[in-house]
Amino acid sequence: MTDGMERPLLEIDQLRKSYGTFEALRDVSLQVRRGEIFALLGPNGAGKTTLIGVVAGLVRRNAGSVRVDGWDVERDYLTTRRLVGLVPQELNFDPFFNVEELLRFQAGYFGVALTPAALDELLAAVGLTDQRRRTTRALSGGMKRRLLIAKALVHRPALLFLDEPSAGVDVELRRDLWAYVRRLRDAGTTVVLTTHYIEEAEELADRVGVIDHGRLLLVEDKATLMQRMGRRQVAALLTTPIASLPPAAVEAGWTLERDGLRVVREAPSAEPVGPALRQLLSAGVDVHDLEVRPPRLEEVFRQLVAAGEGASR
Amino acid sequence: MSRFSLGFRTLLLKEIRRFWRVAGQTVMAPLVTTTLYFVIFGFTPGARGSELHGLPYARYIMPGLLMLGVATNAFANASSSFFMMKLQGTIVDLLVAPLSHAEVLTAFVLAAVVRGLVVGGCVWMVGSLFTGFEVAHPLWLLVFVVLVAAFFGAAGLVVAIWADKFEQLNLFPSFIVTPLTFLGGVFYSVARLPPLLQSVARVNPVLYMVEGARYALLGRSDIGPWSGLALVGGLTLAALALAWRWLSTGYKLRS
Numbered sequence: 001m002t003d004g005m006e007r008p009l010l011e012i013d014q015l016r017k018s019y020g021t022f023e024a025l026r027d028v029s030l031q032v033r034r035g036e037i038f039a040l041l042g043p044n045g046a047g048k049t050t051l052i053g054v055v056a057g058l059v060r061r062n063a064g065s066v067r068v069d070g071w072d073v074e075r076d077y078l079t080t081r082r083l084v085g086l087v088p089q090e091l092n093f094d095p096f097f098n099v100e101e102l103l104r105f106q107a108g109y110f111g112v113a114l115t116p117a118a119l120d121e122l123l124a125a126v127g128l129t130d131q132r133r134r135t136t137r138a139l140s141g142g143m144k145r146r147l148l149i150a151k152a153l154v155h156r157p158a159l160l161f162l163d164e165p166s167a168g169v170d171v172e173l174r175r176d177l178w179a180y181v182r183r184l185r186d187a188g189t190t191v192v193l194t195t196h197y198i199e200e201a202e203e204l205a206d207r208v209g210v211i212d213h214g215r216l217l218l219v220e221d222k223a224t225l226m227q228r229m230g231r232r233q234v235a236a237l238l239t240t241p242i243a244s245l246p247p248a249a250v251e252a253g254w255t256l257e258r259d260g261l262r263v264v265r266e267a268p269s270a271e272p273v274g275p276a277l278r279q280l281l282s283a284g285v286d287v288h289d290l291e292v293r294p295p296r297l298e299e300v301f302r303q304l305v306a307a308g309e310g311a312s313r
Numbered sequence: 314m315s316r317f318s319l320g321f322r323t324l325l326l327k328e329i330r331r332f333w334r335v336a337g338q339t340v341m342a343p344l345v346t347t348t349l350y351f352v353i354f355g356f357t358p359g360a361r362g363s364e365l366h367g368l369p370y371a372r373y374i375m376p377g378l379l380m381l382g383v384a385t386n387a388f389a390n391a392s393s394s395f396f397m398m399k400l401q402g403t404i405v406d407l408l409v410a411p412l413s414h415a416e417v418l419t420a421f422v423l424a425a426v427v428r429g430l431v432v433g434g435c436v437w438m439v440g441s442l443f444t445g446f447e448v449a450h451p452l453w454l455l456v457f458v459v460l461v462a463a464f465f466g467a468a469g470l471v472v473a474i475w476a477d478k479f480e481q482l483n484l485f486p487s488f489i490v491t492p493l494t495f496l497g498g499v500f501y502s503v504a505r506l507p508p509l510l511q512s513v514a515r516v517n518p519v520l521y522m523v524e525g526a527r528y529a530l531l532g533r534s535d536i537g538p539w540s541g542l543a544l545v546g547g548l549t550l551a552a553l554a555l556a557w558r559w560l561s562t563g564y565k566l567r568s
Contacts, residue, residue, distance in 0.1 A: 050568075056409045057408060088402070095401075108327075109407065110320065
């Protein structure tokens with residue numbers, strides 16, 4: 001069934017899911033490549049969790065096909081579930097057992113007898129070594145999130161879904177988590193993360209998909225997308241305040257901020273800064289320093305969602 | 314190499330360890346209740362010395378109390394464990410795992426049978442201390458205890474899948490199992506009822522379970538063991554089939 005490394009690990013074609021009259025997913029087609037971090041972005045209720053639920057086996061599709069490594073997620077569920085790990089959005093815990101027991105159980109469900117060394121490695125990777133004998137009731141929210149991640153990784157899945165992994169997570173854990181996700185990717189795990197926290201996707205993703213109202217609006221390499229749709233802001237800091245900008249600088253797109261000490265210009269990332277900067281200098285503006293704010297994925301995301309809403313009206 | 318998958322064995326072991334971890338609640342509590350029944354109905358003034366069908370009353374009620382313990386505990390094991398998993402969200406751990414529906418069903422029902430056997434064994438021990446250790450047909454006893462536990466385990470799973478809140482979970486034991494059990498000849502002989510009430514009582518499936526245990530333990534009953542076996546076997550198959558159907562279609566589990 002596996003045709004070599006070129007075949008995408010996840011293939012979704014014309015996927016549809018409705019709840020009554022509400023269409024949660026509308027003809028979604030998506031391919032996720034092996035070894036990439038793919039971020040699925042969308043506002044709350046866009047269909048992100050439903051989409052990964054279909055792949056993981058929590059949601060039944062109405063139409064379309066979903067394959068993991070060539071295997072159908074419903075017909076061949078015993079095979080695909082061994083390939084998939086899911087970190088759900090909602091924290092859950094079993095008060096009867098401690099961290100170590102739960103990891104052993106979860107490994108067992110996947111047919112994996114967890115060796116002591118593998119258990120130690122997993123606990124260390126998610127920072128739960130000191131908590132291994134604690135019942136899950138006694139864990140903090142962040143620790144519970146780490147346990148969910150460890151449970152999803154216990155069978156070493158080829159495809160890991162992280163559903164809103166930063167929800168309710170403090171800054172330190174978020175940074176740890178991001179570093180760990182990168183290490184997983186580097187070790188060959190394909191990671192799909194859903195998030196409405198755009199900074200997360202900006203930080204981690206190789207490719208991004210934007211989903212809204214159940215429709216996949218775009219799938220693109222993150223760097224290409226930022227280059228194509230992102231806008232860069234350049235600010236020139238002046239030596240002495242000025243009352244107004246020379247007309248040539250205004251024509252080049254520069255605007256003077258109220259303090260008279262800062263001149264800014266925002267333009268598409270793809271457009272070179274040089275010409276506009278030269279025009280500013282030629283107009284006699286005395287520039288002391290420059291600040292460049294790189295394009296933000298959040299702005300691109302907003303544009304896409306706004307355009308998608310406009311199109312669906 | 315075991316014929317059973319590691320996933321199945323893990324789930325079964327986990328379910329058994331779950332109730333064993335709180336044995337005070339899951340094993341000792343029903344034992345205390347049963348002991349009180351024996352003391353009150355067998356040895357308090359008024360009850361002491363009374364007989365039914367030529368047997369001391371405490372001995373006569375022992376099979377019914379044993380079945381009551383087996384049924385309620387098998388039901389509680391499957392229903393509470395599965396429902397708590399739904400409530401606390403840990404059901405996701407099972408739903409994403411490569412476990413077949415038959416494995417999930419069998420693990421929950423077997424764990425319920427194990428608890429039924431443990432509680433039933435304890436009730437028998439306590440009852441025997443009061444009334445003697447003779448068992449007329451040990452194999453029949455084992456068959457009835459296992460079948461009744463399997464039926465109530467499967468029924469517990471069905472109710473847990475269906476229920477959305479605790480109140481619904483308690484409907485079955487409170488409004489069906491307990492009344493049927495108390496009207497099912499645990500404390501009296503249906504042969505002594507007026508003809509009309511006898512006909513009504515014979516519609517109650519719990520009666521066949523109690524009488525089956527009575528035949529197995531005491532060697533005599535108002536209803537023969539084979540009809541009880543057929544009825545309980547049929548009910549068990551029906552409950553297992555419904556539980557398997559709901560697990561495989563994802564009813565109330567997968568959206």
